[in-house]
Amino acid sequence: MALFKKKETESKQDAAQAPAEPTVGKGRPTPKRKDAEARNLRPLVPENTKEQRKLAKQKLRERENREYEAMRTGDLNNMPKAERLPWRVYTRDYIDARFNIGEYFIPVALVMLVASVIFTVIFPSPLVSIIIMTLLYLYLFAIVIDEVVMWRKLKKLLIAKYGEQSVARGMRTGSYAWSRSIQFRRWRLPKPRYAKRGHFPE
Numbered sequence: 001m002a003l004f005k006k007k008e009t010e011s012k013q014d015a016a017q018a019p020a021e022p023t024v025g026k027g028r029p030t031p032k033r034k035d036a037e038a039r040n041l042r043p044l045v046p047e048n049t050k051e052q053r054k055l056a057k058q059k060l061r062e063r064e065n066r067e068y069e070a071m072r073t074g075d076l077n078n079m080p081k082a083e084r085l086p087w088r089v090y091t092r093d094y095i096d097a098r099f100n101i102g103e104y105f106i107p108v109a110l111v112m113l114v115a116s117v118i119f120t121v122i123f124p125s126p127l128v129s130i131i132i133m134t135l136l137y138l139y140l141f142a143i144v145i146d147e148v149v150m151w152r153k154l155k156k157l158l159i160a161k162y163g164e165q166s167v168a169r170g171m172r173t174g175s176y177a178w179s180r181s182i183q184f185r186r187w188r189l190p191k192p193r194y195a196k197r198g199h200f201p202e
Contacts, residue, residue, distance in 0.1 A: 102182035
């Protein structure tokens with residue numbers, strides 16, 4: 001009996017000396033590491049809800065409308081960033097100041113086409129068609145010559161004023177000048193800053 005009592009006493013002493021389970025807060029056991037990490041997980045990208053997408057589209061549309069209105073009215077401060085580059089402003093002013101032969105390409109081409117159809121019906125002769133096509137090709141050749149002369153002069157001015165970066169390939173200044181020069185002056189965007197030609201930039 002004494003032996004059993006001795007073992008029972010030792011087991012009680014061991015239980016009393018054993019470290020108690022750590023608790024957190026008001027007597028709650030410490031959560032496992034896996035559970036804690038699972039609760040702390042957050043998505044890296046916030047959930048893109050339907051309302052958020054709708055709001056983003058609305059903001060984009062408002063910005064585009066604001067930029068279009070600025071280009072239509074000539075408000076430089078609210079134009080797209082690319083249109084506010086100083087060498088682009090200079091290019092626009094230079095193109096708008098000069099007389100560009102290619103500006104009338106679309107109406108001239110339409111007139112030539114209509115004339116070709118009419119004369120083919122009235123005078124079914126290949127000579128008439130040859131004459132009309134020859135005139136059209138001469139006009140196209142004149143446009144090409146005018147564009148080459150324009151760009152050579154403008155390129156020198158841009159390099160002298162803004163450096164090589166203004167005419168770098170990535171800037172597409174040449175194609176920008178060419179596309180603007182073959183548009184009707186009143187249809188150009190951004191709108192020309194002067195009502196008449198002749199106001200060449202300094």
